[in-house]
Amino acid sequence: MMNLRILPLVWRELKVNTTTHFVVGKIIVPTAYLLLFSLGFSYAFNGFYLNGEHVPYTSFFLPGLIALQVFLNYSYALSMVRWDRITNLITIIKIAGVGMGEYLLSKVFSTVLYSMLQGVYLILLGAVFFGRFPTFQGFVYMLVGIFVGCVFWVALGVVLGIVITNDVKRDIITTLVGLPASFASSVFYPLNMIHSSIFKAIVLLNPLTYLAQFLRNAYLFGTFDTTSFLILLVASGLLSLLSYYTARNV
Numbered sequence: 001m002m003n004l005r006i007l008p009l010v011w012r013e014l015k016v017n018t019t020t021h022f023v024v025g026k027i028i029v030p031t032a033y034l035l036l037f038s039l040g041f042s043y044a045f046n047g048f049y050l051n052g053e054h055v056p057y058t059s060f061f062l063p064g065l066i067a068l069q070v071f072l073n074y075s076y077a078l079s080m081v082r083w084d085r086i087t088n089l090i091t092i093i094k095i096a097g098v099g100m101g102e103y104l105l106s107k108v109f110s111t112v113l114y115s116m117l118q119g120v121y122l123i124l125l126g127a128v129f130f131g132r133f134p135t136f137q138g139f140v141y142m143l144v145g146i147f148v149g150c151v152f153w154v155a156l157g158v159v160l161g162i163v164i165t166n167d168v169k170r171d172i173i174t175t176l177v178g179l180p181a182s183f184a185s186s187v188f189y190p191l192n193m194i195h196s197s198i199f200k201a202i203v204l205l206n207p208l209t210y211l212a213q214f215l216r217n218a219y220l221f222g223t224f225d226t227t228s229f230l231i232l233l234v235a236s237g238l239l240s241l242l243s244y245y246t247a248r249n250v
Contacts, residue, residue: 006102009093013110016080026118030069034062034125048190055220062126063142063215064187066119070149071181071208073111075174077157080107081247082164090250100247104158104240112150119146123219138222142215148229149211152236158243162250185209186216207235 016022042057049055084090093103119142127133134142164170182188184199185208194200203209210228217225 005096005098006106009098009103009106010109013080013106014113017110017114022076025072026069026114027121030065030118030122031125033065033068034058034122035129038062038065048193050190050216051221053220056130058130059126059132059220060190060216061188062122062130062132063219064212066122066142066146067149067185067208067212067215068182068187069118069122070115070146070211071153072178073115073150074153074157074160075178077107077111077154078161078164078170078174079157081158081161082170085162085250090247100244104155104243104247107158108151108154111154112147115146115150116143119143134219135222138218138220141218141222141224145211145214145218145229145232148232148236152207152211152232152239155236155239155243159239159246162246181206181208186212207232 038058038061045057047054047056048060160173164173184202185206187208194203210231214225214228217223
């Protein structure tokens with residue numbers, strides 16, 4: 001049965017995500033970003049006006065930080081899938097009768113679980129230090145956004161993990177994708193601050209922008225950004241199909 005076959009894979013993903021390395025990456029690093037980086041920038045920027053409301057930089061950045069943490073899951077998925085491929089674990093899984101759908105679901109499940117817990121932690125941290133908490137409706141919307149974002153970035157990591165053949169290429173791609181994608185998005189600044197039409201076009205082509213926009217609207221105003229959500233949903237669906245068929249052909 002599918003439920004029983006998927007359990008060992010889910011358990012493996014959960015165990016990997018509780019190592020010291022991942023705890024540092026998922027808790028300590030984003031905490032430092034929120035309490036040091038955003039506070040430092042809040043002294044340089046007096047916040048922004050969004051929807052006619054003045055928003056401090058700390059409150060503006062927090063949902064962007066959650067989006068950034070969701071985005072970073074692609075590199076984890078990439079590394080794990082590539083490792084599973086070069087060790088022939090994917091082949092063994094297939095021989096054991098486990099489908100690629102179950103293999104991919106195990107990765108999505110663990111990523112969604114930890115990303116939601118991480119998101120809740122950062123929201124609570126923001127409430128304690130900055131005095132801002134989303135409405136219940138906005139909070140639910142944020143969880144929905146985290147879920148869809150995880151599906152997209154895990155699917156991207158799966159595709160890259162199967163296509164990339166060596167560590168050098170992996171390091172080059174993660175470096176070229178990671179930092180530029182982070183800053184060429186609305187994670188750190190609002191879209192209306194971008195004056196270059198070329199750079200704004202690049203930012204609008206970045207899926208991370210739509211995740212940050214969706215989470216920010218939910219966090220700050222309790223609204224459901226339909227446009228951003230639909231873009232993420234369609235992109236996640238298409239990329240999930242691509243990752244499934246790519247994994248099947250390994």
